[in-house]
Amino acid sequence: MEKLTKVISEAGVIEKLEINHLRTLDALYKFGNISLAAEYLSVSQQAISLQLKKIRVVLGDHLFVRTGHGMVPTPYAKLIEPHVLKVLIHLNEIPLPDSILPGRMERTLVISATDYTQKVIVGELIKDLRASAPKVKVIVTNIESANLIRKMHQGEIDLTFTVSGYVPEGLISETLFFERYRCVSADKAILSGDCLSLAELVKHDFVVTSPGIASFKGSADTWFEQQGFHRNVVLSVPSFFMAQAYLKQSDLVGFLPSRLLPCDGLFDIPLEKYPPGYEVVAAYHPSAKSDPFLKWLLDRVGQCFIGST
Known part of the structure; x- marks a missing residue:
């Protein structure tokens, strides 16, 4: 004692x-x-x-x-x-916040991302990190929605790449670029003339991508209704890559982000009108706002898409 x-x-x-x-x-x-x-x-x-x-x-x-x-x-x-x-x-x-040297940084970065942003953003980001910050390890998880804020607050997720409309209130988001939809199908016979009218388009059955929540209602359904049309959705899948695979094996039509095209086996169907696109964003918890490494990382990602449309 x-x-x-x-x-x-x-x-x-x-x-x-x-x-x-x-x-x-x-x-x-x-x-x-x-x-x-x-x-x-x-x-x-x-x-x-x-x-x-x-x-x-x-x-x-x-x-x-x-x-x-x-x-x-x-x-x-x-x-x-x-x-x-x-x-x-x-x-x-x-080190001071502005003197962080990525080459010496040792940490684990946890990224939650959709399959689309994993393809378009995360792949290039990991390549960049291997060259600029080789001591940084990366964990990539599928997109988190229900528990995203809690996991970010607890430090289980550092960053998410997703669509602006899916960012929960309470997170900080930074717009990276704007994405547009293209209409595709493996059925080349659908191609007739220069542009397909919406009246002709809705005669075909659709596949929709609904990540996180299984649903036959896609992001374009409200837009179709505003145009006075109703489309028939017969297949719902959780990712764009699965949508690509199923489109190739059927006569269905669907909308894919332009950055995933061209895609072997699928044909671009020119339309007279297209549903509105969407903003792709990086989101993080307010507690990470002063994280110098995260700031450096987002600057790198942002530079890749300057002027991108």
Whole structure:
């Protein structure tokens, strides 16, 4: 019990030391002179004397004594000198937000992304990271929706790439680019003339992509209704890549993002009108707003899509 009390007591003493105390000791170690130490730290001699007096009280040792050759460290001061220097070295190695070097960064980055953004964004991002930040490890998960805010708040997910309309309230999102839909099918016979009218288009059966939630209602259904048409959706799949695969094996039609085209086995069906496109965004938790690495990362991603339409 006495030993434990002693350890607790010693820890309490060390906790009273401040960074300025350590810098004062370091200057006195370097110069052995209060005047030179004050000049080195850009403070007055009185400030150095007051700091030394406080440190003596905290540590219970005289630390430095005056001699004809300046201030000489006591045996205890010599004993703790390497510890003081080690702490200051570690403090000086703490990087400032604007001085993060990606090449030296060691961390794990967890990205939640749709299959589309994994193809269009994440693939190139990982290639870039392998060259610019090789010590960064990446975990890519399928798009998270229901628990995204909670997982971001708890640090389980760092970043998500998705559609603007699917970003939960409470997250920060940055627009990367605008994407447009194209109508495709493996049935070349659908191609007739320069453009297919919507009246002709809705005579065909559709496949829709509904990630996260199984549904026969796709993002374009409201638009079709506004145009006065109703389409017949017979197949719902959770990803654009599955939609591509099923389209190739059927006479169905469907809408795919333009950046996934051209696609072998599928034909672009020119339409007189197209459903509106959407914004592709990067989203993250407000607590990560000051993360210098995330800021650097998003700048890199954003540069890839400047002027992209």
